Amino acid sequence: MSDTSTPSIMQEVQPRKPWVNRGQSVRDMVRPTVLAGVVASVVVLVTGLAGPLGFYFAFVLAFIVVSFINGMRHDKVKAIDKVMTTLVTAGFATAFIPWASILFTVFKRGASAIYFGYFTHDMAYTAGDDELGMGGLSHALVGSLLILLMASVIAIPFGIVTALYITEVKGKLSGLVRVIVQSMSGVPSIVAGLFVYAVVVSRYSFSGFAGAISLAILMLPTVARTSEEVLKLVPEDLRSSAYALGASQMATTFRIVLPTARSGLITASMLGLARVAGETAPLILTAYYSAVYSLKVTGQPLASLPMYIFQNFSTGTDTALTRAWGGAAVLLSFIFILFIIARLAGRGSRK
Amino acid sequence: MENDDINLTVNATNTNAATGGNALDEGRVGTNGLQTKGVHVWFGKHHVLEDISLDFPANSVTGLIGPSGCGKSTFLRVLNRMHEFIPGAAMAGEVFLDGEEIYGPKVDVTAMRLKVGMVFQKPNPFPSMTIAENVLAGLKLANIKVQDKDSLLEECLTRAGLWKEVKDRLKLSGSSLSGGQQQRLCIARALAVKPKVLLMDEPCSALDPASTLKVEETIVQLSADMTIVVVTHNMQQAARVSDFCAFFLSDGGPGQVVEADRTSVIFSSPSDQRTADYVQGRFG
Numbered sequence: 001m002s003d004t005s006t007p008s009i010m011q012e013v014q015p016r017k018p019w020v021n022r023g024q025s026v027r028d029m030v031r032p033t034v035l036a037g038v039v040a041s042v043v044v045l046v047t048g049l050a051g052p053l054g055f056y057f058a059f060v061l062a063f064i065v066v067s068f069i070n071g072m073r074h075d076k077v078k079a080i081d082k083v084m085t086t087l088v089t090a091g092f093a094t095a096f097i098p099w100a101s102i103l104f105t106v107f108k109r110g111a112s113a114i115y116f117g118y119f120t121h122d123m124a125y126t127a128g129d130d131e132l133g134m135g136g137l138s139h140a141l142v143g144s145l146l147i148l149l150m151a152s153v154i155a156i157p158f159g160i161v162t163a164l165y166i167t168e169v170k171g172k173l174s175g176l177v178r179v180i181v182q183s184m185s186g187v188p189s190i191v192a193g194l195f196v197y198a199v200v201v202s203r204y205s206f207s208g209f210a211g212a213i214s215l216a217i218l219m220l221p222t223v224a225r226t227s228e229e230v231l232k233l234v235p236e237d238l239r240s241s242a243y244a245l246g247a248s249q250m251a252t253t254f255r256i257v258l259p260t261a262r263s264g265l266i267t268a269s270m271l272g273l274a275r276v277a278g279e280t281a282p283l284i285l286t287a288y289y290s291a292v293y294s295l296k297v298t299g300q301p302l303a304s305l306p307m308y309i310f311q312n313f314s315t316g317t318d319t320a321l322t323r324a325w326g327g328a329a330v331l332l333s334f335i336f337i338l339f340i341i342a343r344l345a346g347r348g349s350r351k
Numbered sequence: 352m353e354n355d356d357i358n359l360t361v362n363a364t365n366t367n368a369a370t371g372g373n374a375l376d377e378g379r380v381g382t383n384g385l386q387t388k389g390v391h392v393w394f395g396k397h398h399v400l401e402d403i404s405l406d407f408p409a410n411s412v413t414g415l416i417g418p419s420g421c422g423k424s425t426f427l428r429v430l431n432r433m434h435e436f437i438p439g440a441a442m443a444g445e446v447f448l449d450g451e452e453i454y455g456p457k458v459d460v461t462a463m464r465l466k467v468g469m470v471f472q473k474p475n476p477f478p479s480m481t482i483a484e485n486v487l488a489g490l491k492l493a494n495i496k497v498q499d500k501d502s503l504l505e506e507c508l509t510r511a512g513l514w515k516e517v518k519d520r521l522k523l524s525g526s527s528l529s530g531g532q533q534q535r536l537c538i539a540r541a542l543a544v545k546p547k548v549l550l551m552d553e554p555c556s557a558l559d560p561a562s563t564l565k566v567e568e569t570i571v572q573l574s575a576d577m578t579i580v581v582v583t584h585n586m587q588q589a590a591r592v593s594d595f596c597a598f599f600l601s602d603g604g605p606g607q608v609v610e611a612d613r614t615s616v617i618f619s620s621p622s623d624q625r626t627a628d629y630v631q632g633r634f635g
Contacts, residue, residue: 237475241537244433245544246465247492255492259479 032070036062056097060090106328113326122303123291128312128320137327139293140308143208144334146297147287147304148277150212151219156269158216159223163268166224167231168253178228185221192217193282201286208302211287215276223272230264231257263346270342277335280306305331383449384409384578385430385467385548390444391605392425392434399425401605403444405597407548412570412579414589414614417599417629422606423582426599427550430580431467432460448548465493468546472553474533476525476540483521485536489544503543511539512569531562538569548578556584567592586630590618598626 040058043049049058067086071079118136126135162181166174196214204210234257242252258265288301289311296302305327312324385407392400400422407413415423428434429442432453446453453463476485486507490497497503504521508514513535517528525536534554541549551570555563570579570592583589589596596618597611610617610626621627628634 235475237471237473238477240433240436241469241471241475241477241540242488242492243436243461244431244464244467244469244471244550245489245492245541246461246463247489248461251492251494255488256477256479260477262479 032063032066036066039066060086060094063090103332106325106332109322110325110327110329113322114329118326118330122293123308124293128315128323129317130319132319132322135323137305137308137323137330139290140303140305140327141330141334142293142295143287143290143303143307144277144305144331146295147208147211147215147283147302148273150209150297151215151276152269152273154212154216155219155272156223159220159268159272160227160265162220162224163227163231164253166228168249168257181221181224184217185225187217187221188281189214189218189279190281190285193285196282197285205299206286206288206301207299208287208297211283211302211304212297214282214286215279218276218279218282219272222275223268226268226271227261227265230261230268233264234260266342266346270339273338273342274335277338278306278331280310283307284310305334384411385580386447387426387430388445388447390426390429390442390446392422392429393439393441394437395439398605400429401607403608405608405611407578407580408595409547409578410574410576411594412574412581412592413595413597414593415580415582415597415599416584416586416589417606418601418634419584420606421599421601423599424552426606427469427552427580427582430548430550431464431469433464433469435460461493465489465544466546467548467550468541468544470534470537470541470549470551470554473557474530474537476528476533476536478524478526480525481522482517482525482528482536485525486539486543488540493544495544507539507542508536510542510569510573511535512565512572513539529562531558531565534558534562534566535569538566538573542573546577548580549573551579551581553582553584555588563588586618586632590614598623598629600625600629 036059039062040055043058043062044055049055064083064086067082068079071082113132115133117133119141120138121134121136122139123135123137124139162177165171166178192214195217196210200210200213201207238256238260239252242256243249247255283304283306287304287307289307290301290303292303294300294302309324309327309331312320312327386405388404390400390403391398403426405413415427417423425434428437430446434440434442442454448463448466452458453467476482477488480488483504484491486504487497487500489495490500505514505518508517513532516532517536520527525533528536534557538549538554554570555566558566567588570581573579574594581589581593593614595611596614598609598617598621599606600609601607610621610623612621617626618630621630
């Protein structure tokens with residue numbers, strides 16, 4: 001391009017950096033920030049607003065006013081533009097603060113509970129109010145893994161098949177099925193727990209498997225609804241092409257529709273998993289809690305991370321509370337790692 | 352309706368058909384290719400096609416032309432029963448492939464579609480598959496075993512005019528190709544199951560002129576040994592690629608065939624004034 005398009009000009013064509021809208025430069029941002037900070041400080045000192053939240057509130061309001069005045073020096077459109085930019089940024093920051101605050105609090109408070117042995121010991125010989133550095137949550141971590149694994153094995157295939165019935169089979173009952181799935185997603189988790197307690201636990205015993213059933217009941221509607229949306233996104237053209245190639249509906253569904261929707265279906269499964277990974281209420285009634293490391297999912301209670309947190313919180317002493325925070329930190333990391341694994345799996349072997 | 356009595360049958364004595372006797376059953380001379388008799392189509396209560404009787408001689412290209420909404424694409428779908436996926440669609444009449452009724456009670460629809468391939472308006476390679484997998488997708492979908500997949504792959508891509516461009520990147524995703532290449536990939540995909548008929552629904556309407564030219568060349572080459580039906584809005588394209596043309600028109604009611612004849616006749620001396628007006632661009 002460069003050597004053919006400028007034959008008459010004797011200078012070499014230099015590539016230009018892509019044009020970007022720089023918006024406000026940093027210097028433009030400093031003055032309103034400082035000004036709004038000063039105004040907010042005064043407001044906090046003089047009026048009833050107090051504390052960091054009060055300051056934040058005053059700061060955002062002051063910033064809006066300052067950016068409006070700043071914009072009015074040019075014209076009205078510029079002023080409105082600045083105010084809107086501030087509002088959107090403030091909205092983002094306001095949503096971000098609780099998120100960061102939760103993470104910060106959990107890891108700060110839980111940090112002192114976590115040591116290497118935390119992941120290799122159980123609580124069989126340690127009480128919640130024993131000093132830190134003893135015992136751990138290996139039993140709860142493994143229990144959670146087992147329960148979630150079983151719940152996924154039950155709920156993900158059923159959820160995807162339900163979605164397939166609605167979008168691919170389009171049977172006579174698909175409308176009804178959709179309504180049932182929708183109402184299932186409104187079932188309170190404790191009710192799912194009670195149901196499994198009545199049907200399974202009261203006849204046999206508390207067990208990890210019973211816990212998995214209750215979580216699967218909660219997972220199923222999320223997986224089914226999200227999978228349905230994902231399958232609807234598969235272009236109708238692809239199905240037509242497959243049929244025109246002499247494919248049966250079965251072959252079309254399994255070889256074309258499902259592979260095309262694969263990463264979306266993995267996301268749907270992850271959403272379902274995330275929905276139940278931190279559930280505590282149904283586990284109180286189904287898997288209950290055990291302080292001992294075990295891989296046995298039937299016939300006896302099985303520990304889980306949420307129940308570990310709950311148990312230590314119930315004990316209520318300082319060290320037990322720290323253990324609860326440590327458990328919360330591990331649970332958060334655990335879910336985060338699950339998400340990363342799913343993302344990688346969703347990206348898949350292709351590319 | 353005034354054209355109820357028009358004889359719509361195209362004479363099957365073209366030169367292409369004469370050379371293409373390879374697949375002929377002795378007893379079925381004259382019934383080779385694709386024929387429709389008195390085809391009607393309804394969507395619910397809406398009558399969209401009325402009494403379409405056409406002959407598509409073997410090893411020729413037939414263009415279906417006419418303004419939008421006159422039922423050309425619907426008619427094309429009737430030829431391999433793809434209209435059955437449209438809720439509320441119903442048809443009457445008969446469609447014969449090599450003398451056999453494809454709407455017969457004992458017909459296996461999926462097996463029939465193997466013989467009647469289809470290429471759609473928008474290029475739609477399967478996004479979850481590589482280029483090579485796309486071409487061979489039909490075999491996998493219909494559970495057909497093939498000895499030498501590599502040579503079939505090369506043959507199909509060569510016939511679709513795509514081999515040279517993609518032979519070094521067969522392992523890449525089909526969606527990495529340009530629009531025109533994707534459409535030729537879809538043609539190669541349709542060829543892999545060895546259909547006798549290829550239906551094309553405005554195959555070039557989403558393509559640039561250069562790609563259109565390549566697809567048209569492909570169509571002409573393929574017609575040496577298969578029957579091709581092309582729906583097109585582009586009259587120059589119909590004139591360039593087709594041996595026969597059928598002009599569809601709907602005057603508010605169901606679509607009908609106004610005139611069907613050799614392409615040269617349709618474009619130079621059509622017998623119906625409306626055909627003349629349409630091919631000369633006076634409406635539609």
